Amino acid sequence: NAGVTQTPKFQVLKTGQSMTLQCAQDMNHNSMYWYRQDPGMGLRLIYYSASEGTTDKGEVPNGYNVSRLNKREFSLRLESAAPSQTSVYFCASSEVLAGGSGAVWGNEQFFGPGTRLTVL
């Protein structure tokens, strides 16, 4: 059981180049997420997919696209990389957790190891 895996671990791009970050989870979770982590800013949500076949914008979606390929895989694409996209990217997945009296609660997210991207 590998949890959440991401490839590549490191990448250096030149401005204007494109690339796709891959993410896969083997926990049979419905929801998957892409975050970026920048110093002093915590993690910010780029896109998420509540279930297979759906995707939604997060807090910072500009310059990115996503594809929920199947239940396991959720990729993040940079069509034309910019230096402002230099960051560490984390993928996460989660499942619905039920509380008492049939209530449906969050959302414990499990994170991958991250991809460190530098755009020159």
Next chain:
Amino acid sequence: AQSVSQHNHHVILSEAASLELGCNYSYGGTVNLFWYVQYPGQHLQLLLKYFSGDPLVKGIKGFEAEFIKSKFSFNLRKPSVQWSDTAEYFCAVSLPFSSGSARQLTFGSGTQLTVLP
């Protein structure tokens, strides 16, 4: 939209000192609360979470947090820190699935904890 504030950006302690990291959130309704830890070069790991019930939550590695609804706070505590607790700590908030903005975690900016041997 909800927001999360972590007022301590960098905390330096000696081993065996007690730890308290502050976390405040802005949202008037029911929330789910989390503390994550990120050790150097590693991914985020869940320390503890609060969904409902007892507001004093115990997590892994001797950490605990107290949810004080009236103060919109979820502070992280540990009675005696170790050198191995050196890491960055993130507080996060999400709304229950019954709300419109479900499934998104909003993170604080993080607190870097350095424990001196």
